[in-house]
Amino acid sequence: MPFVVDHLPGLSRWLVQGESPLPALLEASGMQGSRITAALIEGMERHVDVLDAPTVYALVGLIGRHCGPIDTAQVMARYGDRLVQRIPAYERDTWDLTDMPTETVGGLARFLYALMGDIDVRIRWRAAHVARRLARLGDPGVIHKIVELYGRTSEPSFRKPDAPFYWLAARLWLMMALDRIAAETPSAVGRHGQWLLEIASDNEFPHLLVRSFAKSAMCRLVESRVLVPDTTQRDALQRANTSPVRRKKSRKPSRRSFDRYRHREHEERRFHFDPLDTLPYWYSGAVRQFADLDSEEFLNVAERWIVDHWGVQGEIWRWDQESRQGRFSDYSASSMHSHGSLPVLERFHTYLEWHAMWCAIGELMQTRALAKAGEDYYGTFEHWLALECVTSPPLWLADFHGSKPFEDRLWFAPKENVNAWVEDVGNDDYLAELGLVSDDGTIVVGGYYDTQSHNFMLSVRVETALVSPDTASALVRALQTADDSWDYRIPPAGHDLEIDAIPYKLMGWLIDVEHELGIDERDPLRYGVRAIECRPSHKTETALNLKFVHNDQARWVDASRWNTVFVYEAWGDNRGDEREDRLRYDETVRSSGWRLRADKEALSTFLNEMGLDLIVEIEITRRNKGYGYSRHDEEKTKQARFDRVVLLRRDGTIEAAEGRLGTWTASRP
Amino acid sequence: MGLSKPPKDVLGLGRHLVRELGFEEGVDTLGRWMAHHLAELIDNAENGVTPAERSKARMSATETILKIWEHRASLPRKAYPLAPYEELLKLLDRLRPGDDPFRYFGLPTERKRDQLSADLFDGLSRLMIALLLMKLSPEDESAKMDAAAIEALSETEQHVLRALQQWGELFTSTNESTERTRKSKKGAAAKVHLDEAAISLIDNITNTLVELRSELQGAS
Numbered sequence: 001m002p003f004v005v006d007h008l009p010g011l012s013r014w015l016v017q018g019e020s021p022l023p024a025l026l027e028a029s030g031m032q033g034s035r036i037t038a039a040l041i042e043g044m045e046r047h048v049d050v051l052d053a054p055t056v057y058a059l060v061g062l063i064g065r066h067c068g069p070i071d072t073a074q075v076m077a078r079y080g081d082r083l084v085q086r087i088p089a090y091e092r093d094t095w096d097l098t099d100m101p102t103e104t105v106g107g108l109a110r111f112l113y114a115l116m117g118d119i120d121v122r123i124r125w126r127a128a129h130v131a132r133r134l135a136r137l138g139d140p141g142v143i144h145k146i147v148e149l150y151g152r153t154s155e156p157s158f159r160k161p162d163a164p165f166y167w168l169a170a171r172l173w174l175m176m177a178l179d180r181i182a183a184e185t186p187s188a189v190g191r192h193g194q195w196l197l198e199i200a201s202d203n204e205f206p207h208l209l210v211r212s213f214a215k216s217a218m219c220r221l222v223e224s225r226v227l228v229p230d231t232t233q234r235d236a237l238q239r240a241n242t243s244p245v246r247r248k249k250s251r252k253p254s255r256r257s258f259d260r261y262r263h264r265e266h267e268e269r270r271f272h273f274d275p276l277d278t279l280p281y282w283y284s285g286a287v288r289q290f291a292d293l294d295s296e297e298f299l300n301v302a303e304r305w306i307v308d309h310w311g312v313q314g315e316i317w318r319w320d321q322e323s324r325q326g327r328f329s330d331y332s333a334s335s336m337h338s339h340g341s342l343p344v345l346e347r348f349h350t351y352l353e354w355h356a357m358w359c360a361i362g363e364l365m366q367t368r369a370l371a372k373a374g375e376d377y378y379g380t381f382e383h384w385l386a387l388e389c390v391t392s393p394p395l396w397l398a399d400f401h402g403s404k405p406f407e408d409r410l411w412f413a414p415k416e417n418v419n420a421w422v423e424d425v426g427n428d429d430y431l432a433e434l435g436l437v438s439d440d441g442t443i444v445v446g447g448y449y450d451t452q453s454h455n456f457m458l459s460v461r462v463e464t465a466l467v468s469p470d471t472a473s474a475l476v477r478a479l480q481t482a483d484d485s486w487d488y489r490i491p492p493a494g495h496d497l498e499i500d501a502i503p504y505k506l507m508g509w510l511i512d513v514e515h516e517l518g519i520d521e522r523d524p525l526r527y528g529v530r531a532i533e534c535r536p537s538h539k540t541e542t543a544l545n546l547k548f549v550h551n552d553q554a555r556w557v558d559a560s561r562w563n564t565v566f567v568y569e570a571w572g573d574n575r576g577d578e579r580e581d582r583l584r585y586d587e588t589v590r591s592s593g594w595r596l597r598a599d600k601e602a603l604s605t606f607l608n609e610m611g612l613d614l615i616v617e618i619e620i621t622r623r624n625k626g627y628g629y630s631r632h633d634e635e636k637t638k639q640a641r642f643d644r645v646v647l648l649r650r651d652g653t654i655e656a657a658e659g660r661l662g663t664w665t666a667s668r669p
Numbered sequence: 670m671g672l673s674k675p676p677k678d679v680l681g682l683g684r685h686l687v688r689e690l691g692f693e694e695g696v697d698t699l700g701r702w703m704a705h706h707l708a709e710l711i712d713n714a715e716n717g718v719t720p721a722e723r724s725k726a727r728m729s730a731t732e733t734i735l736k737i738w739e740h741r742a743s744l745p746r747k748a749y750p751l752a753p754y755e756e757l758l759k760l761l762d763r764l765r766p767g768d769d770p771f772r773y774f775g776l777p778t779e780r781k782r783d784q785l786s787a788d789l790f791d792g793l794s795r796l797m798i799a800l801l802l803m804k805l806s807p808e809d810e811s812a813k814m815d816a817a818a819i820e821a822l823s824e825t826e827q828h829v830l831r832a833l834q835q836w837g838e839l840f841t842s843t844n845e846s847t848e849r850t851r852k853s854k855k856g857a858a859a860k861v862h863l864d865e866a867a868i869s870l871i872d873n874i875t876n877t878l879v880e881l882r883s884e885l886q887g888a889s
Contacts, residue, residue, distance in 0.1 A: 475705070
C-alpha cells in the first residue's frame, strides 16, 4: 500500500477514462477493503495539489468499491444531512419512515398506485401501462401488492402530504389496468378473481365505472378459464353492476337536466357544483339514464357522496384553495372539462364531481328505474356506459399504435427544393402510396396519413371500392376529369354513394369505422392513434372467411388456413400533449396515420370470385409549410392537391385514364 | 319501365343521354359515369376502323342505351323528359278527386264547414300546381327536349307529357309576355298568366278562410 500512496498521481492518471491499472492492482493485492480505503485517502491527502477534480471524484468512486457498509452508511448520513440542511425549511418534506415500504416490490407498488392517483391523467395512464408490462414480463408480484393498496384513501409519502390524494382515480386506473391484464395475461391476476367479483358487486362503493371494469376483468378470467366460477359466483357476476329495478319508459324531460344559464343553486346546497360544464353536460347525461329522476334529487345524492362519505367541505372550487397550483402551470394540458370532455389535469373539485357522479348513478340504480330504450342498442344505458369506458375493449387505443413504416417519406423531409417538390407528383409517387415499391406481398387498399415538420407537409388518402369491369374505364375517366376530387367519393360499404344500376356497379367492400373516443382518449401512449378506422365489411369478411385477431397488430386472417389477408397498421409520432406553437418551429419530421393492407394473392382471388375490379383513388397533398401555419406565412405558403384514379384489374394490370400503368400482382423492384 | 316499341334512333337517344347526363361540372357520379361510357360506345359505333367493328360497336351501344333507357325514370339530372315534372306529378297523384278528405259531407250542422273545407282543399291544391309550374325553367319545358328522347318514351308517357305541355301552355309566365302571347290572349280567353292565376286563387282561398273562421266562431 505505501507504493500506492507514493505513486497515486501516476497510477490514477487515466482513471477517469477507465484506463488506469489502479483498480486491477488493488483487486490483485488481496488486501482488506479498509486498508485499501485508508491508503487511497492518505494518497489523496498527500497529493491533493496535483490531482485534478475529475480524478479526485474517480478516486472517491474507487474508494466506494472497497469501503465497508458501515463506513458507507456513516458517510452517506453525514453527507445527506448536509444536503438536507441546504434545502430551505419551508421546502423540506418530512417523511414518516414507518410509512415507508422496506422492500422493493412494496415500494414500487406504492409508487405506482400513487401515480395512478395523480392529478395528471397522462401520468395515471403511464402508471397503468407499467403495471400491465410488469404482468407481461412475468413479474406479477408488484400487481399483487398494488391490489392490497386498493383501500388506501391517503398517500402522505409518495404524494404531496398536505394535498388530497386522488384515491378514487387510483382505484379506477388500477381497475382499468387489471381489466386489461386479465385479457392479456390472465394468469397474473387470476388469484384476485373473487376480490374482483366483490368490487364489481360492491353496493357500499357503487362507483359505476370501477364496478364495470372489475366485472369485465372477472368475465375475462372466466373466458380464459383461468378461473372457473361456481354457481354462486356465476350468479353474482351476472347481477353485478346491474339494476334490480325494472326499466321504465322515460318521462317528459322537465327537471331532467340542468340548464347552463338558468340553473339556480339551492341555498342549502353544501357543495358548489360547477354550473357551466359539470351540471349541463356530465350530470344531465347521467340523470337522463333514469326513467323519472329529478335533477335535484341526483344532485342531493352526489353531494352526499362528496360531503358525507368523503368528508370534503369548504370552498374547494376556489383557485386559492387549490393545493397543487404549481402543477397547473403546464399550458399544454387543460384542466377544463368543457362540453362534457374529460380534463387532462384534474382540479380537486372536478375530480370529486366526476367520481361522485359515478357513485350517485351506482347508488340510485339500486332503487330507481333506468330509462327504457327502444329495441336498438344505441340509446340504452349499456351503450352510454360503454362510451364512457375504453374505446375498443378489451384493447386500449395505445395497443393500435405500431411502429412507423420504414419508408423515407415518413421519416425525412424532401431532399429537393420544397417549392419544386410541392408540384412534382408523378406516377411513381402514386404507386408508392399503394405500397407497390415494396415486395412484402401486400397492397394498400385504404389509408390516411400526414407527415410534416416546420417547413413541409405531405398528406395522403387512399380509398378503394369494387367496380363493374366493363364500365370501369369510363368511371375512371369520369372521375379523373372531375373539376375537384372532392366532388365525388369512392364509397365505403353501405354508403349512400354506392351505385348498383346495371351495367354500372360501384360497391364498397371496406367500412369506415366511426367511433367516439372513450376514457383512453387521454392516454399519451396512444400517440394520437384512434381505434381501427377502416376494416373489411361484413360481406367481405364472409366472402373471404375472415377472423379478426390482435396480437400486437390488428389483422384479419383466413379462418381456415390462418394466413393473414388484411393488416391494419397505425402509427404516430405525437404524444398529443405537446404545445402546437412549439411544433410549428420544430424541424423533427413527424408522421401519423393508418393504412389497411391486403394480401395481393388473396385480393386477386377475391376479385376473380366476385367478377369485379378494384377502383382506387389516391390523393396526395403537399405544402411548403407544416402544422398550422400563421397568417404571417400565408403569402409564402404553397399547397397543391393531386388526385389519381386507377383500376386494379383482375388480370393484374393497373389501368389509368390514359392507359396501362403496369401490374400490381407481380412484385416490383 | 318497359318500351312499347323500340325507338328508331337509338344512337340519337344515346347522344341525348350523353348530353343530359353531363360531362361538365357537378357531383353526380352516376350521370358522369354513364355519359363517359355512352360516349365511348357511340364513338366506337360511329368511328370504328372497319365496318365490322362499327357494326359490332353499334350493337353493343344499342344494347346498353336501351338497357339504360329501361331505367329512365331513375336517371339523374334531366335525362328523363318527365323528370322536370316529378314534383308536379307527385302532387297531382295526391290531389286526385277521390283524395279530398271532405268529399263526404257529415251532419247537416257541419255541412257548411265541410263545404268550405273542401273548397279550401281544392283552392290550395290548384295554387300548389300553379306555384310548381312557375318553378319550371324555360329549358325544363319538354317541348324543347330531344325528339329522339321523346320518341323513345312509352305511349302512356308521351300522353302524360303532352298533357303537361298543354297545361303549361295554358299558363303563360308574365316574364315571357310577348306580343304574340298578348295577341293570342285576345283570341283565347283560357290563356292566363301564371302569377295572375295564382293571385286569383289566393283571393278565393282568403275569402274561404274568412268564411270558415266565421263559421267556426259561430259554432263555439
